[in-house]
């Protein structure tokens with residue numbers, strides 16, 4: 001109590017004990033002491049993921065100091081989940097399929113009633129400049145639009161100014177790190193999101209997190225959501241596709257799932273397998289669990305895994321537990337596409 005009053009009166013507060021009961025000793029920190037603590041915290045977590053640069057519209061610029069990569073507590077995204085996000089892979093100094101991700105980002109913002117303070121071109125420029133400042137050639141760019149800070153009310157008031165955040169994370173290249181021996185998936189027992197929420201890439205990922213934890217706990221790579229009519233939807237951070245008995249590449253329709261940029265690209269790249277006769281066709285359709293489990297091949301599609309073969313779903317082995325040739329061919333096509341730096345999919349950073 002005494003220490004809190006001292007701070008209000010502007011006295012410099014040393015890290016003495018200000019709350020002392022039998023169990024807890026809590027420090028009251030000055031601004032510079034809090035910053036020192038943040039620096040020490042970041043120093044301690046070195047060696048995990050490396051955060052190279054962050055943009056924040058709150059400070060209107062980019063920082064490369066991980067200790068400063070923080071957002072305000074009263075941001076509506078923090079305490080109400082009122083924010084949307086997206087991710088773009090940085091590969092050999094290019095942003096892969098950036099405009100597709102940016103379009104989905106802005107679509108999600110609009111569906112979440114977040115009206116960004118910047119236009120598309122400005123957001124695009126800020127994001128590219130953040131990657132440039134990071135000097136990162138292989139990694140991930142993550143970005144968020146939020147209703148912004150203002151207060152702790154449920155609906156964002158007129159005090160809220162939408163905020164934009166972005167961070168660049170150093171990652172090993174996905175081109176050499178694919179689990180292409182195939183993975184196991186399970187049917188998720190976590191309830192599927194309602195279509196209105198499944199189609200927005202919002203920060204409300206609690207169901208997705210719980211689904212992934214459930215998969216981890218059962219020794220599986222991912223949980224698969226099935227809708228109330230018994231049709232396959234998606235994974236918690238990936239789309240799903242199959243090669244049917246008729247040798248068609250089939251994907252669940254998009255009304256109840258997130259429209260994946262990887263899936264969209266795979267649909268396009270897969271056309272060459274139809275032309276050379278390896279596939280009979282490509283179709284978006286409802287896929288029942290039975291049909292999925294009896295398919296010739298099953299795969300997960302997403303920025304984090306590219307094209308990942310599934311060899312077991314619950315107790316059922318897909319294609320006798322072997323990685324299918326179409327899945328492998330699609331993975332190779334995506335890798336080639338990423339390396340190609342074609343103007344349609346590769347945005348140069350100009351470091």
Ligand SMILES: Cc1ncc(COP(=O)(O)O)c(C=O)c1O
Pocket residue numbers: 208234235236237238239258259260261262263301302303304
């Ligand atoms: C729920 C969900 N579905 C699908 C995807 C795949 O999308 P993308 O290919 O754009 O990474 C993601 C990825 O973030 C996701 O979170």
